[in-house]
Amino acid sequence: MIVVGIVFLVSIFAMRDVIPNRPMKLDFLSVILSVAGFGAFLWGFTNVATDGWGKFNTVIAPIVGGLIIILLFGLRQLKMDDPFLDIRVFKIRQFTLVTLALALSTMAMMGVEMMLPLYLQDVHGLSAFNSGLVLLPGSLMMAVVAPLAGGVYDRIGSKRLAVIGFLVLALGTVPFMFFTATTPDHFVTLLYGLRMVGVGMVMMPLTTSAMNAVPVNEVAQATASNNTARQVASSVVVALLSSVAQNVITNNMPASSLKAANPLQFANKAIEAMLQGYHASFAIGLVFAIIGIFVALSLKSGRMIAGLPVEEQEVKGENK
Amino acid sequence: MLIILLLVVFMIGTFFGFMFIKNTIAHWLVGGISFLLLAGSVAMLTMHIKDNWGMKEVTTSSTHQIYTAGDNSAPYGMMIKAEIGKNTDNYVLVYRNSEKAEKADTNFKPNQKNIVEAVKKSATYKLVDDTKATVTTKTTRRVWSSDFYKLLFSVGGEQNELVKQQSVVSVPKDTWLVLTQDQVKKLSQEAPAMQKQMEAQLKADPQKAAQLAALQKSNPTEYAKMQVKQIKQLLGITE
Numbered sequence: 001m002i003v004v005g006i007v008f009l010v011s012i013f014a015m016r017d018v019i020p021n022r023p024m025k026l027d028f029l030s031v032i033l034s035v036a037g038f039g040a041f042l043w044g045f046t047n048v049a050t051d052g053w054g055k056f057n058t059v060i061a062p063i064v065g066g067l068i069i070i071l072l073f074g075l076r077q078l079k080m081d082d083p084f085l086d087i088r089v090f091k092i093r094q095f096t097l098v099t100l101a102l103a104l105s106t107m108a109m110m111g112v113e114m115m116l117p118l119y120l121q122d123v124h125g126l127s128a129f130n131s132g133l134v135l136l137p138g139s140l141m142m143a144v145v146a147p148l149a150g151g152v153y154d155r156i157g158s159k160r161l162a163v164i165g166f167l168v169l170a171l172g173t174v175p176f177m178f179f180t181a182t183t184p185d186h187f188v189t190l191l192y193g194l195r196m197v198g199v200g201m202v203m204m205p206l207t208t209s210a211m212n213a214v215p216v217n218e219v220a221q222a223t224a225s226n227n228t229a230r231q232v233a234s235s236v237v238v239a240l241l242s243s244v245a246q247n248v249i250t251n252n253m254p255a256s257s258l259k260a261a262n263p264l265q266f267a268n269k270a271i272e273a274m275l276q277g278y279h280a281s282f283a284i285g286l287v288f289a290i291i292g293i294f295v296a297l298s299l300k301s302g303r304m305i306a307g308l309p310v311e312e313q314e315v316k317g318e319n320k
Numbered sequence: 321m322l323i324i325l326l327l328v329v330f331m332i333g334t335f336f337g338f339m340f341i342k343n344t345i346a347h348w349l350v351g352g353i354s355f356l357l358l359a360g361s362v363a364m365l366t367m368h369i370k371d372n373w374g375m376k377e378v379t380t381s382s383t384h385q386i387y388t389a390g391d392n393s394a395p396y397g398m399m400i401k402a403e404i405g406k407n408t409d410n411y412v413l414v415y416r417n418s419e420k421a422e423k424a425d426t427n428f429k430p431n432q433k434n435i436v437e438a439v440k441k442s443a444t445y446k447l448v449d450d451t452k453a454t455v456t457t458k459t460t461r462r463v464w465s466s467d468f469y470k471l472l473f474s475v476g477g478e479q480n481e482l483v484k485q486q487s488v489v490s491v492p493k494d495t496w497l498v499l500t501q502d503q504v505k506k507l508s509q510e511a512p513a514m515q516k517q518m519e520a521q522l523k524a525d526p527q528k529a530a531q532l533a534a535l536q537k538s539n540p541t542e543y544a545k546m547q548v549k550q551i552k553q554l555l556g557i558t559e
Contacts, residue, residue: 152339152340160338164351178366178369184478261406262406268435
C-alpha cells in the first residue's frame, strides 16, 4: 500500500509522455453519447443474470437503447474532423480482424476463468485461498509463454501463433466440460495451465499486431478502439456466462420439498445442478475459442512492420 | 504422473515445431504430430476424468459386533436411531463399538462439509433372529486397474477413492430395542413410574418376584425378552 502511494506520488512528477500529445478539443456530445450508450448497453447485460433475457425494463430496453445511442455515437465520430474515438481505424481489415480475435480470446479465457474458482469452492469445497493456489500455476504459464511468443512474433508474425494458440485453447477447454464433483485438483491445475499457454500465445502477439496494423499517427486512436472492443467483449461475456450458468443451475435445482424429505440427496442434486451450470459456461468458452480459430485463420500471415501503410504490409516475414 | 509429462512435452513439441522449424515438411511433421499427440493425451485425460478410465472398483466387506447404547448392566440392548430425512432408510445410529467404551458412539453421521462424500455412504438396520448385534459394512472403492494406468494418472490421489459404502446393523429382534430419541425421552420419563408399579406388583406377589429373580439368573435372554416386550408395550412399538 505504501509502495503504491509512493509510486503514485512520484509518477505525477516523474512520468513523461512517451507518445507526443496533440491538443484536442473534447466533444461533449460525444462524451455524453458514449457514456450513455455503453453505460446502458452494459447495464442491460449485467441485469440478465438476475432478471433473465425477457425483462423489458431492465434488460431489453437498455441493450437496444444503448445500441442505438452507440450507433449515433459512431455516426457522429465518422462525420467529425477530429473524432473523439476514431472508429475509422476499423476500416483497416487486419486491425478489425485482430481486434475481433482479441475480443474472442478474452471471452474464451473468461469462459473458464470466471467460473473455475466458483467450481473449486462450491463443488470441491476449497477455500478461496486454496482455489487461488490451484489456478496460480496456470497464470504463471502466461508469464512463461509471453516472452517466447514475443520472440516468435518478431520473426513470423501473429497469424500462426494465433491459430495454434486458439487450437491449444480449444483443446484445453474440452476436458473442463466433463469435470465431475471429484475431479482431482491436480488435473484442474494441469488443464488450466494448458489453456493459459494458448491464451499467452494469442493475447500478447495479437495486441502488438493490432497496433502494428495501423499507421503510427493512428496508434492512439487504435489503442482506444481496441480497448473499448475488449472491455465491451469482456462485460458482455461475463453477463452472458453468469446468466446462462444461473439459468442452467436454476432449472436443474431439485425441488425444495426434497430438502426436508432427503437432505443428503438434495445437497447432492444441488451440487450436480451447479456442475451443469459450470459445464455450460465452459462450453461457451469452448465455442469462442473455436470461432477464434477461424478468425485467426483469416488473418494476414507474416510480420507487420509498425508505421507502414497497410498496402505495403506485405509478407515481410519468412516465407510461408 | 506421466500425463503431466506428456502434456508438457507435446505442448513444447507443438510450439517448437510450428514456431521454430523453418523447413516446411519438418515443421508440419514435428508440429502436427506433436499437436495430435497432445490432443490424444488430453483425450485420455478427459476419458479418465469422465469415466474413471483406468480404474476398477473393488468391494470389501467387514463385520463386527456392537454393544448397547444404554446402560451396560441392563439385560437388554438398546440402539438409538435418527432417520436422515423421511423414508430414506438412511439412519444415524447410536451404539457402542467396543464393549468397554464409556459412552456410546454416534455412527454414520454425514459430514455436511463434504456432501459429495457423504452422499456415497448409507446406513440402515434390520431386526434379526439372533442374540448378538453386529454391523456389516460393504465398501466399494476405486483402484488402478493396472500399473500402467497408475503410472499415467496417479497424481490426483484417486487410489482408494470411495464409490459407495453401505452399512447394515443387525439387531436381535427380541432382546434389543431400537428407539428414536423421542422414545428414549419418553422411556426415561416413564421408567420410574413403571419401576414403582412393578415393584409394588412384585411385593404383592412374592412368589412371582422369586420366579423372576431366578429367571434373570437361569435364562437372561428370556428375561431380557420380557423386559423388551414390556417397554415396547409402554412405548406403543408394534414392529
